[in-house]
Amino acid sequence: MTERRDPDALIRRAGRGNPDFDQHFLVDDRVLDRIPTYAESFDRSHVLEIGPGPGALTERLLDVADRVTAVERDPALAAHLREEFADAVADGTLTVVEGDALDVEFPDYTCCISNLPYSASSELAFRLLPDAKPTVLMFQREFAERMAASVDDDAYGRLSVSAQHYADVEVVEEIPKEAFDPQPRVRSAVVRTTPRDPDYEVDDEAFFLDFVKALFTQRRKTVRNAIRNTAHISGLDDPEAVVAAADEDLLRKRPGNLAPATFAELAALAAEHGDPA
Numbered sequence: 001m002t003e004r005r006d007p008d009a010l011i012r013r014a015g016r017g018n019p020d021f022d023q024h025f026l027v028d029d030r031v032l033d034r035i036p037t038y039a040e041s042f043d044r045s046h047v048l049e050i051g052p053g054p055g056a057l058t059e060r061l062l063d064v065a066d067r068v069t070a071v072e073r074d075p076a077l078a079a080h081l082r083e084e085f086a087d088a089v090a091d092g093t094l095t096v097v098e099g100d101a102l103d104v105e106f107p108d109y110t111c112c113i114s115n116l117p118y119s120a121s122s123e124l125a126f127r128l129l130p131d132a133k134p135t136v137l138m139f140q141r142e143f144a145e146r147m148a149a150s151v152d153d154d155a156y157g158r159l160s161v162s163a164q165h166y167a168d169v170e171v172v173e174e175i176p177k178e179a180f181d182p183q184p185r186v187r188s189a190v191v192r193t194t195p196r197d198p199d200y201e202v203d204d205e206a207f208f209l210d211f212v213k214a215l216f217t218q219r220r221k222t223v224r225n226a227i228r229n230t231a232h233i234s235g236l237d238d239p240e241a242v243v244a245a246a247d248e249d250l251l252r253k254r255p256g257n258l259a260p261a262t263f264a265e266l267a268a269l270a271a272e273h274g275d276p277a
């Protein structure tokens with residue numbers, strides 16, 4: 001292996017960042033070395049990296065992948081990456097795409113490994129998860145815990161059910177603020193998602209996800225009241241018919257105590273009786 005670039009030197013060569021673009025760069029070599037290992041069991045032949053920044057993680061991804069596509073919104077950083085990794089760009093192992101990862105077309109990647117911009121965590125996660133490709137992603141710790149939470153956990157909510165609809169979700173490492181420059185205000189965590197089909201059937205995915213979103217806006221209410229109060233979000237024309245058709249024990253529970261498969265059953269019942277838009 002050739003000697004690695006120093007992350008601090010990469011930041012210096014990239015030039016000071018743009019505060020509008022959520023730029024907290026990883027400078028801890030041990031953390032940077034570990035991140036690609038969390039994807040060891042995945043096909044890493046074509047890795048998608050969102051928000052490569054100065055390129056410290058990109059360099060490690062180039063070591064384990066046949067190809068890396070790196071999507072960077074900051075034009076100065078995209079130019080820096082093309083210069084810093086000119087050999088890899090020239091031989092086609094690295095493609096730098098300048099643009100917003102929420103808009104650009106993704107290549108036919110095999111897995112995504114990224115330290116994401118936290119302000120777009122949710123939108124980026126839900127752009128990636130339906131692709132059914134494995135991911136290793138860094139998020140704010142609290143967001144990561146909510147993604148991975150199980151029914152009855154305090155952190156269990158809409159994010160848990162929606163993310164786990166697409167994949168198994170695990171928090172594989174917590175990362176202290178000191179691993180970044182500049183340091184973020186919040187702690188971070190690395191999440192691994194392994195795509196799989198859910199263990200329940202959903203006929204109308206969009207309605208299921210809207211129904212979950214609706215009920216979790218009323219997480220402290222009973223399911224009965226949550227169904228009644230959120231028709232404007234779930235799109236149900238006749239929430240009373242759903243309440244009339246549902247099991248009494250279920251209606252007395254709170255949304256945070258319903259497992260994903262129970263949400264799916266209730267959503268099917270709601271679609272059948274509640275006349276969704």
Ligand SMILES: C[S@@+](CC[C@H](N)C(=O)[O-])C[C@H]1O[C@@H](n2cnc3c(N)ncnc32)[C@H](O)[C@@H]1O
Binds near residue numbers: 021027071074102
């Ligand atoms: C938290 S930094 C991570 C940088 C680098 N991967 C690291 O670990 O040091 C996030 C990076 O995403 C870039 N970025 C922010 N919003 C973006 C977007 N919508 N699309 C693509 N890149 C974005 C920022 O310019 C920054 O380089």
